[in-house]
Amino acid sequence: MSLVIHNLHARVVGGQEILRGLNLEIQKGRVHAIMGPNGSGKSTLSKVISGHPDYEVTAGEVLLDGVNILGLEPDARARAGLFLAFQYPVEIPGVSNANFIRAALQARLGEGEELDAVDYYGDLYKEMDKLEIPRAFTARSVNEGFSGGEKKRNEVLQMAMLKPSYAILDETDSGLDIDALKIVAAGVNAQRGPGIGMLVITHYQRLLDYITPDVVHVLVGGRIVHTAGPELAYELEAKGYDWIREELAESASA
Amino acid sequence: MSDSLLLEAAAIPGTLPEWFRNAQSQAAARFDSLPMPSRRDEFWRFSNLKALDPQDFTPARPVADEVAQELVAQSAGVAAAAGTFVFANDHLISRTNSSALAAQGVLWMPISEALENHAGLVEKYFMRSEPALGSSKHLALHLASVRAGTFLYVPKGVHIEAPLQTFHWLAGSGQAVFPHTLIVAEECSSVTVVDWFKSTGDARNMACGVNDLHVGPNAKVHYISVQDWSRQTVSLNSNVTEVAQGASALHLGLHLGGVFSRSESVSRLNGAGARCEMLAATVADHAQEFDQRTLQEHVSPDTYSDLLYKNALYDQSKTIVSGLIRVEPEAHRTDAYQKVRNLILSPDAEANSLPGLEILADQVKCSHGATTGEIDAEELFYMQARGISARDAYRLITYGFLNEVLERLPEATLRETLQSALRNRLQGH
Numbered sequence: 001m002s003l004v005i006h007n008l009h010a011r012v013v014g015g016q017e018i019l020r021g022l023n024l025e026i027q028k029g030r031v032h033a034i035m036g037p038n039g040s041g042k043s044t045l046s047k048v049i050s051g052h053p054d055y056e057v058t059a060g061e062v063l064l065d066g067v068n069i070l071g072l073e074p075d076a077r078a079r080a081g082l083f084l085a086f087q088y089p090v091e092i093p094g095v096s097n098a099n100f101i102r103a104a105l106q107a108r109l110g111e112g113e114e115l116d117a118v119d120y121y122g123d124l125y126k127e128m129d130k131l132e133i134p135r136a137f138t139a140r141s142v143n144e145g146f147s148g149g150e151k152k153r154n155e156v157l158q159m160a161m162l163k164p165s166y167a168i169l170d171e172t173d174s175g176l177d178i179d180a181l182k183i184v185a186a187g188v189n190a191q192r193g194p195g196i197g198m199l200v201i202t203h204y205q206r207l208l209d210y211i212t213p214d215v216v217h218v219l220v221g222g223r224i225v226h227t228a229g230p231e232l233a234y235e236l237e238a239k240g241y242d243w244i245r246e247e248l249a250e251s252a253s254a
Numbered sequence: 255m256s257d258s259l260l261l262e263a264a265a266i267p268g269t270l271p272e273w274f275r276n277a278q279s280q281a282a283a284r285f286d287s288l289p290m291p292s293r294r295d296e297f298w299r300f301s302n303l304k305a306l307d308p309q310d311f312t313p314a315r316p317v318a319d320e321v322a323q324e325l326v327a328q329s330a331g332v333a334a335a336a337g338t339f340v341f342a343n344d345h346l347i348s349r350t351n352s353s354a355l356a357a358q359g360v361l362w363m364p365i366s367e368a369l370e371n372h373a374g375l376v377e378k379y380f381m382r383s384e385p386a387l388g389s390s391k392h393l394a395l396h397l398a399s400v401r402a403g404t405f406l407y408v409p410k411g412v413h414i415e416a417p418l419q420t421f422h423w424l425a426g427s428g429q430a431v432f433p434h435t436l437i438v439a440e441e442c443s444s445v446t447v448v449d450w451f452k453s454t455g456d457a458r459n460m461a462c463g464v465n466d467l468h469v470g471p472n473a474k475v476h477y478i479s480v481q482d483w484s485r486q487t488v489s490l491n492s493n494v495t496e497v498a499q500g501a502s503a504l505h506l507g508l509h510l511g512g513v514f515s516r517s518e519s520v521s522r523l524n525g526a527g528a529r530c531e532m533l534a535a536t537v538a539d540h541a542q543e544f545d546q547r548t549l550q551e552h553v554s555p556d557t558y559s560d561l562l563y564k565n566a567l568y569d570q571s572k573t574i575v576s577g578l579i580r581v582e583p584e585a586h587r588t589d590a591y592q593k594v595r596n597l598i599l600s601p602d603a604e605a606n607s608l609p610g611l612e613i614l615a616d617q618v619k620c621s622h623g624a625t626t627g628e629i630d631a632e633e634l635f636y637m638q639a640r641g642i643s644a645r646d647a648y649r650l651i652t653y654g655f656l657n658e659v660l661e662r663l664p665e666a667t668l669r670e671t672l673q674s675a676l677r678n679r680l681q682g683h
């Protein structure tokens with residue numbers, strides 16, 4: 001059981017190619033990290049997998065437990081078990097957080113099935129407590145007026161409630177101070193387990209101090225160019241990305 | 255058929271005071287002599303005037319007893335209301351109110367009863383101001399024809415915690431009703447009132463209503479009207495809110511029904527420190543037209559008004575919001591705001607916004623703005639990324655857009671009732 005990205009080529013609709021033959025397999029039960037310099041295609045990857053309409057896939061496939069999801073609408077991909085924690089969570093005025101998450105859960109039920117309200121709030125409060133989110137958040141509009149830390153905690157809360165089989169965390173550390181980062185990381189770590197594969201996208205190694213990956217990949221120029229264990233993150237932090245680029249250039253000229 | 259036939263058939267039961275009978279006959283004459291509105295008139299720019307001819311309708315006849323029983327059963331409204339009146343076709347079919355109200359000196363009764371027993375009090379407040387927004391002819395028709403609705407008088411210092419509500423049902427076909435609401439809140443009192451306007455079936459009918467609020471010094475009145483007539487009903491409604499010194503008023507319209515719905519709302523800030531919020535949330539679909547005209551009139555200094563009107567437009571629907579802020583020469587240090595937001599959900603829908611300012615005083619803070627937009631693509635994607643279908647996401651985002659208006663209402667239970675009415679209205683989209 002895995003999320004397989006095979007020879008993925010993608011671009012902004014009508015624009016330059018950003019992903020150029022990306023290959024990656026995320027196994028259930030494991031945490032993969034993708035690191036890469038600015039402009040390497042990290043955020044594009046998360047948006048293409050989740051089906052953002054601004055991007056088009058020109059070649060390749062994304063198989064979720066063997067099923068190609070690229071032809072599916074974003075909501076069908078999510079219901080198939082995919083979750084994207086947004087780098088910039090979107091504000092939705094007038095829709096309360098509780099109603100939003102409830103609608104997302106309701107969307108996973110069959111025709112005529114109704115979510116049990118008591119159970120729902122029980123689960124919601126339990127997960128909120130883990131993330132140290134105050135109860136008043138249920139009534140506030142989705143992400144509206146939330147601090148950076150509150151928004152990211154809200155992403156992790158949604159992930160906990162929706163229980164995806166594959167989760168992509170896009171720059172989840174951006175905009176967080178160290179205390180918020182610890183809470184968010186603890187929330188993510190609590191969800192690790194055999195039932196979920198995670199892809200943590202980050203620019204900095206800092207996040208990986210708190211969410212220790214099983215595998216680290218380096219994304220440069222729209223391709224995975226290097227894969228190693230968690231120690232790779234420290235190497236990148238210490239040496240930057242240039243040495244990878246140089247190795248690439250050498251192997252290309254060799 | 256002469257216009258007057260419509261008027262003659264409508265009559266209030268009981269003994270009417272002379273001033274009222276005179277006012278009615280003068281109004282009938284005025285209705286006959288005034289021309290129908292014209293689109294050349296600034297107050298009727300963009301309006302569809304074809305729908306407005308009252309000759310197509312006759313004064314509503316009472317409904318059968320079993321229908322009345324059914325309508326009373328459907329008139330739940332807000333849980334724990336302090337009282338509920340139910341009218342069907344301008345005839346009272348049910349009244350419940352707590353005896354505590356009467357013990358506090360509160361008068362709450364059908365307008366016909368008030369005219370009979372409290373004529374002097376009613377005369378002081380009944381339709382006292384000149385029509386300001388164009389509906390002279392229809393206000394004359396209302397005055398000449400009115401026979402149903404409620405009169406509420408809240409004495410000085412009395413606070414009514416739970417909302418009072420009135421249902422106006424419209425049944426049958428080709429029927430006309432003239433619902434009236436008159437609220438007088440004396441000094442330092444407070445009250446919340448809800449009017450529900452609802453239809454049985456979807457036949458073509460007409461409603462020509464007036465709701466006037468008189469908010470005494472330091473008093474607080476919240477008035478909510480839910481216009482949920484059938485989709486074939488022609489609806490005209492006029493509101494004047496007079497706000498005295500230090501008083502605050504909140505006027506919220508949830509506009510859901512009607513084929514052509516005209517609402518005029520005037521807030522007059524008469525005393526220093528008076529405050530008024532003017533709020534409306536409108537769902538327009540199919541060929542519905544909502545024609546909304548407002549006036550924020552600042553008469554005294556240090557007054558505040560804040561208007562927020564939001565329209566969600568589906569299909570070939572059309573909305574107009576024409577709003578004027580007028581700051582009179584004495585009304586220094588006025589704060590006046592006017593915000594119109596249109597959410598366009600169909601390429602065939604049409605939203606018209608006509609803001610206006612007339613400032614004759616100094617040190618005034620005024621802003622007005624109208625925006626028209628579509629569903630935000632990032633909001634849509636965010637919802638879809640959570641598994642919510644595009645269609646459900648559209649509906650939820652639209653709900654949120656309008657719910658921002660309902661969120662301005664502090665009364666939680668009432669707000670939830672309105673939210674549920676809004677959710678029901680959006681089902682099917």
